[in-house]
Structure formats: C-alpha cells, structure tokens
Amino acid sequence: MRRIDLHLHSTYSDGSLSPTDLVKLAHHAQVGVLSLTDHDTTDGITEASEAASSYDIEVIPGVEVSSLYRGKETHILGYFVNHENPQFQQHLTFLRQSRHERIPKIIDKLKSLGVTISYEDVKAVAGRGSIGRPHVARVLLKKHYVPTIEQAFSRYLKEGSTAYVARQLPDAQEAIRWIRDAGGVASLAHPSWVRNSLSELQVACQELKTLGLQAIEVYYSAHSSRQTSEYLNLAHRLDLVVTGGSDFHGSTRPDIDVGIGKGNLKIPEQALEQLRTCAAGNQKASP
Numbered sequence: 150m151r152r153i154d155l156h157l158h159s160t161y162s163d164g165s166l167s168p169t170d171l172v173k174l175a176h177h178a179q180v181g182v183l184s185l186t187d188h189d190t191t192d193g194i195t196e197a198s199e200a201a202s203s204y205d206i207e208v209i210p211g212v213e214v215s216s217l218y219r220g221k222e223t224h225i226l227g228y229f230v231n232h233e234n235p236q237f238q239q240h241l242t243f244l245r246q247s248r249h250e251r252i253p254k255i256i257d258k259l260k261s262l263g264v265t266i267s268y269e270d271v272k273a274v275a276g277r278g279s280i281g282r283p284h285v286a287r288v289l290l291k292k293h294y295v296p297t298i299e300q301a302f303s304r305y306l307k308e309g310s311t312a313y314v315a316r317q318l319p320d321a322q323e324a325i326r327w328i329r330d331a332g333g334v335a336s337l338a339h340p341s342w343v344r345n346s347l348s349e350l351q352v353a354c355q356e357l358k359t360l361g362l363q364a365i366e367v368y369y370s371a372h373s374s375r376q377t378s379e380y381l382n383l384a385h386r387l388d389l390v391v392t393g394g395s396d397f398h399g400s401t402r403p404d405i406d407v408g409i410g411k412g413n414l415k416i417p418e419q420a421l422e423q424l425r426t427c428a429a430g431n432q433k434a435s436p
C-alpha cells in the first residue's frame with residue numbers, strides 16, 4: 150500500500166531536509182505520491198521531481214501561500230499549480246520580499262530587548278530558502294538565548310510577543326486567485342488555525358469558496374480523529390475537495406513524520422482522485 154502526503158516542507162522554506170533527501174525519506178516511508186508545499190516558493194519542485202524519478206514516486210507541484218483572512222494569518226495550499234507561470238512567480242517574489250523586509254525589523258526589536266543577533270546569522274541558517282521566523286528561532290537557539298524553538302516563538306516571535314513584527318500579506322482572496330489563475334486548486338491549510346469553532350469555520354469556508362477556494366485540508370498531523378470527521382463532514386456539506394498531509398518540516402518539528410504525521414495520518418486514494426479531477430477541470434477551464 151502506498152502512502153500519500155500532500156503537505157511537506159524542504160530547505161527551500163523552513164524545512165531541514167533538501168528536496169532530494171525529503172524524497173528519499175518519503176520513499177522509505179512508502180509514500181508514492183507527494184507534494185512539496187514550501188512557503189511562498191516553488192523553487193524546490195524541480196529538484197524534488199528529479200529525485201523522485203529514481204523511485205516510483207509522483208510529485209504534484211504545490212505551494213503554501215501566506216495570506217490574511219479577516220486579519221488572521223491564513224495559509225492557502227495550491228496544488229497542480231503551473232509554477233512556471235510568470236505572473237504567479239511575480240506574486241511569490243513579492244511574498245518572499247515581504248519576508249526579507251520583516252527580518253531586520255525583528256532583529257532591531259530583539260536588540261532593544263538585549264538579544265543580539267545579526268541578519269547574516271539568520272541568512273546563514275536560511276540558506277537558499279525563503280527566509281522566515283523559524284530561521285530567527287534557530288539562531289536564538291544556537292546562541293542559547295532560548296532553550297527550544299517553541300520558546301523562541303512564545304517569548305519573542307509569535308503574534309503578541311515582544312519581538313513580533315507583522316508582515317505585509319495579501320488577502321486570502323488574492324492568494325486564492327493567484328493559485329486559480331495559475332490553474333491550481335486552492336485548499337485551506339490546517340483549518341483549525343482559521344477558526345476554532347466549527348460553525349465559524351463553516352462560515353469562513355463558505356465565504357472563501359465564493360472567492361475560489363475548492364478544497365480543505367481535512368487530514369493533518371495535528372487533527373484529532375474528531376476534528377478529522379468534523380472537517381470531512383464540512384467538506385461534504387460545502388462540496389469542497391478534501392486534501393491532506395503531514396506538514397513535515399524535518400528536525401524543526403521532530404514529532405512529525407513523512408506520510409504518517411504523528412502516526413495516525415492516512416490520506417485516502419479517493420481524496421487524491423477528487424483533487425486530480427478538480428485540477429483537470431481547472432486546466433480545461435483556463436485559456
């Protein structure tokens with residue numbers, strides 16, 4: 150039996166494995182279909198596809214776009230997106246730019262709190278990846294300012310903490326449109342982030358659906374079995390396609406494994422087939 154994992158991060162964003170090593174690991178985890186969904190970049194897809202050609206693994210082009218929905222950071226996954234679309238790449242470049250601009254501001258705030266790190270330190274950790282707060286967190290850990298990555302976020306980096314800096318983000322509506330314009334299927338990532346209450350989430354999904362959302366991430370490492378069945382029902386009620394994945398980041402989130410999340414993740418073949426059908430419909434509809 151092959152496994153499916155449609156939510157994975159590599160060193161092209163804040164994951165700790167290169168796409169090649171990630172694909173190798175996926176192979177050992179019996180994953181037959183995967184999607185690399187790095188934050189605001191599709192630059193790792195070529196490497197992942199090349200690595201996958203040595204195994205019997207299908208790579209679905211993916212991305213995880215950061216956006217705002219009613220003032221809250223909301224991630225929209227894009228699947229089967231035509232990542233060579235120049236317009237789409239322009240949008241992603243804008244997003245990565247806003248990531249870069251945020252880092253020096255965070256560093257200034259940290260300095261005023263007596264925590265001294267440099268932009269070069271963060272850049273060195275981020276490497277070729279799309280730079281973000283997890284890279285700042287790793288520097289703070291390395292320099293012994295915090296004992297864990299979680300502490301870096303809770304003390305300094307998360308919304309409401311002392312060195313938090315808001316990022317300029319597109320509306321969820323825009324993020325969805327970018328993905329749809331590039332022929333992709335837009336799926337709401339880790340929906341519990343968006344709204345805790347199911348009824349509020351339903352309202353949000355209804356609204357996002359009118360804006361072009363076509364899917365929701367029902368299967369996810371952090372979901373309880375109750376959440377999974379609630380979201381599955383929600384998807385059925387709203388006629389949304391179901392997606393799923395581990396959100397594997399490598400050593401950054403050591404409790405999550407490729408293909409199985411925390412051990413109980415299983416994305417059914419049927420969900421993948423519906424996603425494929427939806428994507429094929431989009432491709433047909435686009436000029």
Ligand SMILES: [Zn+2]
Binds near residue numbers: 224
């Ligand atoms: Zn996310």
Ligand SMILES: [Zn+2]
Binds near residue numbers: 156186396
């Ligand atoms: Zn993710």
